[in-house]
Amino acid sequence: xxxxGIVEEVTRDGRLIIRxxxxxxxxxxxxxxxQRRMGVVKRAFGPVDEPYISVTPxxxxxxxxxxxxxxxxxxxxx
Numbered sequence: 001x002x003x004x005g006i007v008e009e010v011t012r013d014g015r016l017i018i019r020x021x022x023x024x025x026x027x028x029x030x031x032x033x034x035q036r037r038m039g040v041v042k043r044a045f046g047p048v049d050e051p052y053i054s055v056t057p058x059x060x061x062x063x064x065x066x067x068x069x070x071x072x073x074x075x076x077x078x
């Protein structure tokens with residue numbers, strides 16, 4: 001598992017905004033520190049050297065509790 005970044009914001013519609021250390025592919029699953037799936041990457045935006053991603057959380061995830069959470073992804077795996 002590769003460190004992705006920290007959840008900086010949760011939007012009104014429940015999406016997670018993460019400032020990334022590295023940029024994952026769209027559709028890539030995102031995990032928490034206990035390797036539980038949080039959601040999938042839907043959009044990348046912002047500056048090239050410090051991008052942000054928008055993650056749509058899974059149905060069993062409460063986004064309101066995730067601000068400040070560390071996130072991870074499986075680099076190079078589908």
